[in-house]
Amino acid sequence: xxxxxxxxxxxxxxxxxxxxxxxxxxxxxxxxxxxxxxxxxxxxxxxxxxxxxxxxxxxxxxxxxxxxxxxxxxxxxxxxxxxxxxxxxxxxxxxxxxxxxxxxxxxxxxxxxxxxxxxxxxxxxxxxxxxxxxxxxxxxxxxxxxxxxxxxxxxxxxxxxxxxxxxxxxxxxxxxxxxxxxxxxxxxxxxxxxxxxxxxxxxxxxxxxxxxxxxxxxxxxxxxxxxxxxxxxxxxxxxxxxxxxxxxxxxxxxxxxxxxxxxxxxxxxxxxxxxxxxxxxxxxxxxxxxxxxxxxxxxxxxxxxxxxxxxxxxxxxxxxxxxxxxxxxxxxxxxxxxxxxxxxxxxxxxxxxxxxxxxxxxxxxxxxxxxxxxxxxxxxxxxxxxxxxxxxxxxxxxxxxxxxxxxxxxxxxxxxxxxxxxxxxxxxxxxxxxxxxxxxxxxxxxxxxxxxxxxxxxxxxxxxxxxxxxxxxxxxxxxxxxxxxxxxxxxxxxxxxxxxxxxxxxxxxxxxxxxxxxxxxxxxxxxxxxxxxxxxxxxxxxxxxxxxxxxxxxxxxxxxxxxxxxxxxxxxxxxxxxxxxxxxxxxxxxxxxxxxxxxxxxxxxxxxxxxxxxxxxxxxxxxxxxxxxxxxxxxxxxxxxxxxxxxxxxxxxxxxxxxxxxxxxxxxxxxxxxxxxxxxxxxxxxxxxxxxxxxxxxxxxxxxxxxxxxxxxxxxxxxxxxxxxxxxxxxxxxxxxxxxxxxxxxxxxxxxxxxxxxxxxxxxxxxxxxxxxxxxxxxxxx
Amino acid sequence: xxxxxxxxxxxxxxxxxxxxxxxxxxxxxxxxxxxxxxxxxxxxxxxxxxxxxxxxxxxxxxxxxxxxxxxxxxxxxxxxxxxxxxxxxxxxxxxxxxxxxxxxxxxxxxxxxxxxxxxxxxxxxxxxxxxxxxxxxxxxxxxxxxxxxxxxxxxxxxxxx
Numbered sequence: 001x002x003x004x005x006x007x008x009x010x011x012x013x014x015x016x017x018x019x020x021x022x023x024x025x026x027x028x029x030x031x032x033x034x035x036x037x038x039x040x041x042x043x044x045x046x047x048x049x050x051x052x053x054x055x056x057x058x059x060x061x062x063x064x065x066x067x068x069x070x071x072x073x074x075x076x077x078x079x080x081x082x083x084x085x086x087x088x089x090x091x092x093x094x095x096x097x098x099x100x101x102x103x104x105x106x107x108x109x110x111x112x113x114x115x116x117x118x119x120x121x122x123x124x125x126x127x128x129x130x131x132x133x134x135x136x137x138x139x140x141x142x143x144x145x146x147x148x149x150x151x152x153x154x155x156x157x158x159x160x161x162x163x164x165x166x167x168x169x170x171x172x173x174x175x176x177x178x179x180x181x182x183x184x185x186x187x188x189x190x191x192x193x194x195x196x197x198x199x200x201x202x203x204x205x206x207x208x209x210x211x212x213x214x215x216x217x218x219x220x221x222x223x224x225x226x227x228x229x230x231x232x233x234x235x236x237x238x239x240x241x242x243x244x245x246x247x248x249x250x251x252x253x254x255x256x257x258x259x260x261x262x263x264x265x266x267x268x269x270x271x272x273x274x275x276x277x278x279x280x281x282x283x284x285x286x287x288x289x290x291x292x293x294x295x296x297x298x299x300x301x302x303x304x305x306x307x308x309x310x311x312x313x314x315x316x317x318x319x320x321x322x323x324x325x326x327x328x329x330x331x332x333x334x335x336x337x338x339x340x341x342x343x344x345x346x347x348x349x350x351x352x353x354x355x356x357x358x359x360x361x362x363x364x365x366x367x368x369x370x371x372x373x374x375x376x377x378x379x380x381x382x383x384x385x386x387x388x389x390x391x392x393x394x395x396x397x398x399x400x401x402x403x404x405x406x407x408x409x410x411x412x413x414x415x416x417x418x419x420x421x422x423x424x425x426x427x428x429x430x431x432x433x434x435x436x437x438x439x440x441x442x443x444x445x446x447x448x449x450x451x452x453x454x455x456x457x458x459x460x461x462x463x464x465x466x467x468x469x470x471x472x473x474x475x476x477x478x479x480x481x482x483x484x485x486x487x488x489x490x491x492x493x494x495x496x497x498x499x500x501x502x503x504x505x506x507x508x509x510x511x512x513x514x515x516x517x518x519x520x521x522x523x524x525x526x527x528x529x530x531x532x533x534x535x536x537x538x539x540x541x542x543x544x545x546x547x548x549x550x551x552x553x554x555x556x557x558x559x560x561x562x563x564x565x566x567x568x569x570x571x572x573x574x575x576x577x578x579x580x581x582x583x584x585x586x587x588x589x590x591x592x593x594x595x596x597x598x599x600x601x602x603x604x605x606x607x608x609x610x611x612x613x614x615x616x617x618x619x620x621x622x623x624x625x626x627x628x629x630x631x632x633x634x635x636x637x638x639x640x641x642x643x644x645x646x647x648x649x650x651x652x653x654x655x656x657x658x659x660x661x662x663x664x665x666x667x668x669x670x671x672x673x674x675x676x677x678x679x680x681x682x683x684x685x686x687x688x689x690x691x692x693x694x695x696x697x698x699x700x701x702x703x704x705x706x707x708x709x710x711x712x713x714x715x716x717x718x719x720x721x722x723x724x725x726x727x728x729x730x731x732x733x734x735x736x737x738x739x740x741x742x743x744x745x746x747x748x749x750x751x752x753x754x755x756x757x758x759x760x761x762x763x764x765x766x767x768x769x770x771x772x773x774x775x776x777x778x779x780x781x782x
Numbered sequence: 783x784x785x786x787x788x789x790x791x792x793x794x795x796x797x798x799x800x801x802x803x804x805x806x807x808x809x810x811x812x813x814x815x816x817x818x819x820x821x822x823x824x825x826x827x828x829x830x831x832x833x834x835x836x837x838x839x840x841x842x843x844x845x846x847x848x849x850x851x852x853x854x855x856x857x858x859x860x861x862x863x864x865x866x867x868x869x870x871x872x873x874x875x876x877x878x879x880x881x882x883x884x885x886x887x888x889x890x891x892x893x894x895x896x897x898x899x900x901x902x903x904x905x906x907x908x909x910x911x912x913x914x915x916x917x918x919x920x921x922x923x924x925x926x927x928x929x930x931x932x933x934x935x936x937x938x939x940x941x942x943x
Contacts, residue, residue: 019886020878023870023889024858025890026817027886029816031820211887211922212829212885212888212921212923261885261886263885296824502886668881674924675923675925703827711914711916714913714926716909
């Protein structure tokens with residue numbers, strides 16, 4: 001095999017190895033796993049968004065046919081099941097911590113898998129019913145009698161922060177975090193000398209991830225070995241194992257987690273869920289494997305939700321349009337329990353985006369409310385703040401008479417200014433930000449837009465165009481490990497702590513191994529979903545898969561080559577220093593002798609006189625801590641056409657330039673961008689988790705009411721991959737999975753507002769549904 | 783429990799089912815044909831699309847007992863040949879070639895819908911027609927871009943078959 005002519009190398013659009021099984025129905029998702037003698041679990045959930053649980057009577061339910069157990073918080077606490085191991089503050093050294101203001105009073109808000117004493121959102125699990133069949137469990141669940149004392153609710157973000165809001169916990173308020181970022185004095189001084197101040201107040205509404213595969217989990221407990229084996233899809237097997245062990249309060253070796261295909265994640269599936277611990281606990285109690293399957297309606301109640309950020313922001317400019325400073329306040333709605341400040345922090349620390357902003361100050365708060373818990377969702381925190389910044393720029397341009405592209409050109413950081421520390425302390429390493437914007441302006445034919453607008457006008461339609469730059473902070477769990485084993489049978493095993501949730505890891509990681517070890521693509525077997533094999537790994541999130549995976553695979557491959565040279569030297573009876581490794585073979589200089597990587601691997605178990613460190617099998621590992629953040633960036637342009645009589649909107653063209661540093665598989669990256677754009681546009685135009693403010697009832701409980709983007713909402717996308725090498729990554733790579741989403745909220749709303757500008761519409765809140773657009777036009781006409 | 787008999791992927795099958803058993807449950811739980819997926823409970827997502835007597839239907843919206851004597855084809859029955867010499871259906875081939883799938887969960891339903899679409903609408907499908915016809919199939923990963931390309935290519939390739 002000649003690598004130089006191989007179409008499977010790094011940079012090639014290699015067709016995916018995983019596809020054959022997925023297109024023939026041979027994928028293996030969580031609900032495809034059934035264990036002998038398994039019984040079924042049903043979660044009995046609170047119908048009230050806020051209620052004291054006075055009593056639970058399970059006697060009648062226990063007499064129902066097929067019922068094995070009805071478990072409540074009483075049994076849970078007696079058995080010592082622990083709360084969810086949330087770590088609200090991230091543990092990445094690349095991110096500063098959000099530190100509470102002096103005098104702020106913190107309070108405990110433990111998240112038990114079953115509600116203890118009080119339900120704090122509609123859908124919180126109160127009891128688990130175990131029966132032989134799902135239908136028996138459902139029938140029995142209806143016979144559980146719960147006496148609730150219904151309490152007042154608060155669901156809206158800003159309202160929850162008020163001191164007179166209904167209180168969820170025994171704290172002085174619903175505020176769980178109150179921190180400052182940036183330099184207040186410098187910011188105030190800059191605002192004092194500003195010629196213009198643009199102001200913006202908005203709410204980045206609550207949405208949810210909606211992976212197409214509903215969650216499912218089945219767990220068996222082996223009493224003889226005291227071991228739990230859980231089958232459940234997630235972002236990473238190791239993290240799930242560690243978290244499950246914490247909740248079950250057992251040493252990690254008593255827990256094994258297995259997963260195969262995972263039908264989407266997007267962050268909301270990224271970590272342990274209460275039900276995973278409950279099936280494990282129940283399996284031990286009833287002595288049978290216990291399976292739980294979440295149907296879609298239940299998913300809309302119990303899957304983590306996301307975004308939900310209330311923002312007030314101001315941008316100060318001098319008379320020429322130079323940005324001087326920004327200030328404001330971000331409030332993150334955490335839902336019923338404070339579990340993750342990541343999106344709040346990741347957002348507030350890059351409020352200034354890719355622009356030169358000398359000073360900034362923001363207040364960052366988190367609140368609890370009677371809603372489902374929110375967690376990171378694709379590009380957590382960044383789409384929200386990129387939307388705020390890009391709206392501020394358009395507002396400033398319109399209000400103070402600047403051209404919106406020129407205003408961006410003037411303030412965009414230039415390559416020579418990098419590395420650049422933004423006013424919140426984040427260090428942008430490298431890139432060519434203006435080049436990305438100029439490229440997408442060209443692709444979108446920005447300069448000829450007026451003609452297209454005029455043409456649309458003749459048909460009675462409103463055209464609008466928007467532009468948005470973005471930067472995306474990628475951090476995530478810092479530690480990752482790879483282990484490569486070359487087998488004499490011609491296969492290569494790669495063990496990695498990152499589980500594919502649809503990103504095509506079996507293919508792109510195999511491309512790396514093919515490139516570096518010269519072995520056929522099909523010889524590479526990626527092992528990620530079994531914690532008895534995979535011991536370390538942070539899972540799939542925050543653009544860490546390829547960013548960290550490539551480095552630990554690279555290190556391991558180099559170690560394999562170093563070891564291999566020493567073994568080959570024994571085989572060929574020469575000095576290791578004269579051996580070179582090329583295209584999968586070890587070649588001895590000055591002779592025609594050579595040995596393949598697999599022959600060398602076989603020799604490790606055949607040669608009896610090898611030094612101890614070379615005894616077979618031929619294997620190497622790399623275990624690294626990644627302390628730096630990465631900053632993918634790019635620019636998108638969106639052009640829309642609105643029918644003013646109906647308020648309906650069509651996306652005419654969507655162009656994107658996203659920098660990934662170095663593209664391993666451009667086909668996969670383009671696919672990531674397409675999907676990312678649609679998730680961002682979905683938030684901008686249609687998606688929202690609605691709650692009734694009076695009762696706290698979720699109103700979006702199925703695909704009939706939660707608006708999912710569909711095929712006919714979009715055109716083909718025009719996407720370009722930019723590759724300016726990242727200076728903080730040894731291989732030059734930047735993450736590629738979230739960039740599609742990050743600017744999409746801002747660019748779409750900028751385009752919609754531009755289309756409506758002739759009516760004097762200055763802003764439209766998300767989701768910009770036809771009804772909202774129609775209302776905006778009607779209100780403006782009055 | 784009543785018995786139901788039908789042909790699934792060319793084989794005669796029978797089973798005892800409850801009156802409320804859905805066709806998708808019969809396929810997944812009785813026949814272990816787990817390629818047909820369940821992505822919702824309101825017949826919106828299309829993950830469970832199969833062919834019933836030659837027509838594309840959502841198998842979560844059909845009772846198993848209503849399929850007595852029916853001819854059912856699932857994603858497992860679309861390719862021909864054995865595991866060693868599998869010959870993919872042109873639509874399956876097109877989804878792989880055009881990267882029309884990411885997590886793969888909606889894919890069996892997408893492919894079954896696409897084949898049905900070609901049967902109903904012909905081989906020369908334009909972008910708008912495909913997007914409209916995919917209204918009953920939801921994907922969260924791909925942004926539909928490559929699915930539309932795949933369906934277009936698959937439809938053209940089916941002409942030759």
